[in-house]
Amino acid sequence: VTPPAAERLNREKILSSALALAEAEGLDGVTLRRIAAEWKVTPMALYWHFKDKGALLDAMVERMMTEVVPADGGAADLRLLTTALLRVLRAHPALAEIVPDRIMRTGPGLDLAERVVGLLRAVGHSPELAAQLAVFLLNGLVSLVIRHPGEVAVGDESVRQTLIGEKRARLTSLPADEYPHLIEAADYFLGLPDEESYYERGVDLILTAVQRRS
Amino acid sequence: VTPPAAERLNREKILSSALALAEAEGLDGVTLRRIAAEWKVTPMALYWHFKDKGALLDAMVERMMTEVVPADGGAADLRLLTTALLRVLRAHPALAEIVPDRIMRTGPGLDLAERVVGLLRAVGHSPELAAQLAVFLLNGLVSLVIRHPGEVAVGDESVRQTLIGEKRARLTSLPADEYPHLIEAADYFLGLPDEESYYERGVDLILTAVQRRS
DNA sequence: ACCTGAACACCGTTCAAGT
């Protein structure tokens, strides 16, 4: 009566469901009960494979971090490391927000942090400042992704359109004499004319701050 | 049988409970059911005063933003505006994380944004770039507060001590030959030697990035 | 105008028990 191994649940199956749910519906769509339902199993079955939901989220971030592979030889170049990390965050926007709290709980995350702090130490910064700069770098990248103008971290497409519509209405109906600059920049807040230049500027901003330290 | 006005529920009572809960237990402690219980009322009573929970959170951010008062004459100085905003975010750390998504839904938030974008426009930036820089500025400040090293956004003190203890154990048990730089900077990740210099450096980082635009 | 009652559709988690 014991099911064959192939039909048994395992961490990999749970993880793949969780990642798929996150991509399809955002982080709120990742619930233990829904993952369990996908594998026709009770929610409590998951607790054998993961200590709790936090451990599952850790594993999701860990999986994500294994995808950070800087361009050849780029492991010693801060800009290349930065863009490699940004690429992965953009590939998993729903997960980006939990990265800062969990990256140091994962092996590949620790490796990445070690490299970044090492590079900043090599420039002559103190251990403490190097650490602060590294954290600032990560937070900056995450903010670029999760506060992406015009994006809303919600799975349902119709809800998203409604929210964007409301935002447009609010912005365009602002009194022009009181908020001239916001109205002038309304397009920016509602959606990006050019996504790539948004991220290029963002990375430049962050690296400028991190590197031009007096 | 109609209760006198003084005993009736109103937005102000709800708001003050919500803010107190946020301060005491973090954002997760802010639930409609608990607020209702404090006023000996059913949860549904709140729906008369606020459209939904999102509207309550908007009101909380709005209240917060009214507290942003730059030093005398500082409304035209980017650094003074920045530190005034930071002061308020630090006073309400549990609310800081919802500020970016909701600030533009509040009157005082719009006023602040208008001023900041205006200052950046005055320096010669395009409307789009001024907007991106303003958003970057806000996100940077919020990140400083909510990812404050050694802080955990959880109300319960004993749980917090446990989490901090686990983090310390993880960091100090790292193999010294693989993670020399992380170990060297472990103190930074576990708690701040000097909180004020952390924020000073943070503000400098952000303003450096925002102002030194080529 | 302001609030209640009852219900719906969810959550994560614990604990004992089964195979």
Place this chain on the structure above:
DNA sequence: ACCTGAACACCGTTCAAGT
């Protein structure tokens, strides 16, 4: 070793009804 059953302690929200 791996999973189920039953239960607990919560969430936000809708809708009709009451005063």
